[in-house]
Amino acid sequence: MISPAENSVIEVCDLTKRYGDNLACDSINLSVRQGTTFGLLGPNGAGKSTLIRMLMALTTADSGEIKLFGEQGNHRSPEIRCRIGYVPELHFIYRWMTIKEVLNFVSKLYVNWDTELANEMLSKFELSPKKRVSALSKGMTAKLGLIVALAHNPDLLILDEPTSGLDPIIREDFLESVLQSHSCKGRTILFSSHHVDDVERVADEVGILVNGRFAVQGTVDELRNRIKRIRIVLPDGKLPVRVPSEAVFQKLSRREWIVTVDPFSDALFENLQSENDAVSADVIELNLEEIFKDVVRGQKPQTEEAKVD
Amino acid sequence: MSFEAKNLRPRRPKLIRALIRKDARLLRFYLRSAIATIIACYLLWAGILVMSSEYQDAAKQSLTSRTFFTLAVGSIYGIGITGFFAALLAGSVFTLERSDRSAEFLACLPPTRLQNLVSKLTVVLGATTAMLALPIISSAVANQMFPYVQVAPGQGNILFGTLEWLTSVAIIVSIIGGAFAVSAWLKSNGVPMLAGLLTPLLILSFVSLMGWLLDIPSEGNAFQIRYITSSFVLGVAFAYMGCYWYLTRSDP
Numbered sequence: 168m169i170s171p172a173e174n175s176v177i178e179v180c181d182l183t184k185r186y187g188d189n190l191a192c193d194s195i196n197l198s199v200r201q202g203t204t205f206g207l208l209g210p211n212g213a214g215k216s217t218l219i220r221m222l223m224a225l226t227t228a229d230s231g232e233i234k235l236f237g238e239q240g241n242h243r244s245p246e247i248r249c250r251i252g253y254v255p256e257l258h259f260i261y262r263w264m265t266i267k268e269v270l271n272f273v274s275k276l277y278v279n280w281d282t283e284l285a286n287e288m289l290s291k292f293e294l295s296p297k298k299r300v301s302a303l304s305k306g307m308t309a310k311l312g313l314i315v316a317l318a319h320n321p322d323l324l325i326l327d328e329p330t331s332g333l334d335p336i337i338r339e340d341f342l343e344s345v346l347q348s349h350s351c352k353g354r355t356i357l358f359s360s361h362h363v364d365d366v367e368r369v370a371d372e373v374g375i376l377v378n379g380r381f382a383v384q385g386t387v388d389e390l391r392n393r394i395k396r397i398r399i400v401l402p403d404g405k406l407p408v409r410v411p412s413e414a415v416f417q418k419l420s421r422r423e424w425i426v427t428v429d430p431f432s433d434a435l436f437e438n439l440q441s442e443n444d445a446v447s448a449d450v451i452e453l454n455l456e457e458i459f460k461d462v463v464r465g466q467k468p469q470t471e472e473a474k475v476d
Numbered sequence: 477m478s479f480e481a482k483n484l485r486p487r488r489p490k491l492i493r494a495l496i497r498k499d500a501r502l503l504r505f506y507l508r509s510a511i512a513t514i515i516a517c518y519l520l521w522a523g524i525l526v527m528s529s530e531y532q533d534a535a536k537q538s539l540t541s542r543t544f545f546t547l548a549v550g551s552i553y554g555i556g557i558t559g560f561f562a563a564l565l566a567g568s569v570f571t572l573e574r575s576d577r578s579a580e581f582l583a584c585l586p587p588t589r590l591q592n593l594v595s596k597l598t599v600v601l602g603a604t605t606a607m608l609a610l611p612i613i614s615s616a617v618a619n620q621m622f623p624y625v626q627v628a629p630g631q632g633n634i635l636f637g638t639l640e641w642l643t644s645v646a647i648i649v650s651i652i653g654g655a656f657a658v659s660a661w662l663k664s665n666g667v668p669m670l671a672g673l674l675t676p677l678l679i680l681s682f683v684s685l686m687g688w689l690l691d692i693p694s695e696g697n698a699f700q701i702r703y704i705t706s707s708f709v710l711g712v713a714f715a716y717m718g719c720y721w722y723l724t725r726s727d728p
Contacts, residue, residue, distance in 0.1 A: 223583075223584055224583075225580060225583055225584070225727065225728060226726070226727065227726045241726075245586040245587070245588055248584065248585065248586045249586050251584075253584045255580075257577075258581070259576065259577040259578045259579075259580045259581040260578065260581050261498075261502075261578050261581070262576060262578070263501070263502075264501075272494055272497075272498055273585065275490050275491060275493070275494035276491055276494060276585050276586045276587060277586060278487070
């Protein structure tokens with residue numbers, strides 16, 4: 168867990184949300200410092216959207232605390248909402264309005280609306296102001312959503328799987344704009360996605376949410392240094408002596424035993440090697456996608472094949 | 477916590493104006509239909525007067541008489557149409573945004589629930605008052621014309637007096653209250669609209685039942701006055717309940 172910093176824009180403490188028997192968020196703790204981009208990774212149904220909806224006060228938490236810009240509670244004041252830009256996965260912008268009408272309406276609600284920036288983004292995204300929202304494709308609606316979220320120069324940008332279902336070109340344009348927006352001084356971004364490469368491109372810090380809990384949190388470099396895969400070739404007819412407590416995922420395939428550990432240490436590597444009489448052993452550096460896959464697989468019940476007695 | 481204190485609170489008049497414009501556009505189909513129906517009602521009645529032999533005899537086809545009957549009868553139908561559209565508007569003002577989930581988009585923007593509520597109430601009450609204004613004005617003009625027209629015996633009672641007007645307004649208040657209260661809960665406008673239209677009947681049954689149970693005398697206008705009072709009180713109470721539910725519900 169990231170320790171709460173003095174200048175945390177988002178602070179979440181023991182946040183829990185249930186939908187009937189389903190525990191969507193299970194005592195989540197999160198702290199996002201001002202100026203950082205936090206990548207929220209997780210498989211479908213991990214609780215990412217529920218967490219974000221609670222941050223946006225679209226859903227109330229069963230227990231726990233949320234603080235945004237130091238303001239605590241289940242409701243967001245207009246001042247706080249003026250400082251947040253939110254891009255959801257599904258956009259519910261008034262479908263009967265034209266793009267021009269949407270921007271005109273929204274511009275009247277924000278004190279610091281930047282018409283120039285909105286027009287600049289409109290032409291960059293090649294959106295026709297006369298077009299009705301109902302006539303826009305999913306990608307175009309996502310772009311309009313990003314304009315609405317960015318043109319008031321928010322201090323906090325919350326993106327909930329914004330590139331989901333977009334074609335690679337639109338996805339690229341979208342991420343480019345998010346990266347440009349990140350260059351704004353002091354802007355904090357919470358980027359949720361299950362596209363690991365998207366998150367890796369924009370995020371300084373990453374949290375992997377599985378089954379409503381953070382399985383791992385840290386900076387991208389920290390995670391790469393901390394979580395590594397050890398590959399051991401066992402002698403014929405032998406099984407691993409023990410599963411280390413640091414293991415987040417393991418897989419045994421014939422004589423090859425692969426175990427992903429968090430945290431990795433040279434001592435642990437040497438121990439595993441010696442206690443299993445390893446024929447050969449090596450350490451494999453992982454990229455964020457591999458870390459994500461191993462962490463997620465490790466949290467799920469393993470198949471018979473992958474189980475080690 | 478050290479965050480720069482910024483004055484980002486939107487300017488209220490500008491914000492409310494934007495919300496009212498949005499809500500009026502949200503309900504534009506119903507508003508246009510209401511205006512068209514009321515005008516059509518007057519035109520239709522004028523046409524009937526020209527064609528109907530009964531009124532041809534009674535009004536002797538003078539322009540004044542035709543105008544009198546058009547305005548007097550048109551105002552009665554106008555009230556009915558206003559009641560119907562008041563139920564439609566009050567029943568749709570929350571539910572339209574909830575059914576297409578644009579309420580979620582709105583919930584992430586700076587306006588508070590109270591500001592949204594003020595805007596919605598302004599549009600519904602403003603539109604209903606405007607719709608009601610036409611029958612009231614036409615009835616007032618018909619009243620002024622009454623001494624100069626020849627009407628068949630018994631046809632003078634087509635003109636509404638103060639008590640009839642108060643009853644009409646009370647019914648419309650109860651319709652709006654009932655539709656508003658149910659609309660604050662649901663996602664589609666069918667049930668709230670029906671609830672709004674049934675509210676005056678429920679209040680009528682309630683007043684009759686109470687009168688019978690408590691043996692309250694109903695001489696003269698006593699029953700009508702009790703009904704008017706109950707409709708006003710319950711209509712406002714229902715509307716208040718709707719506002720309270722809208723302001724306190726957890727989801728948008």
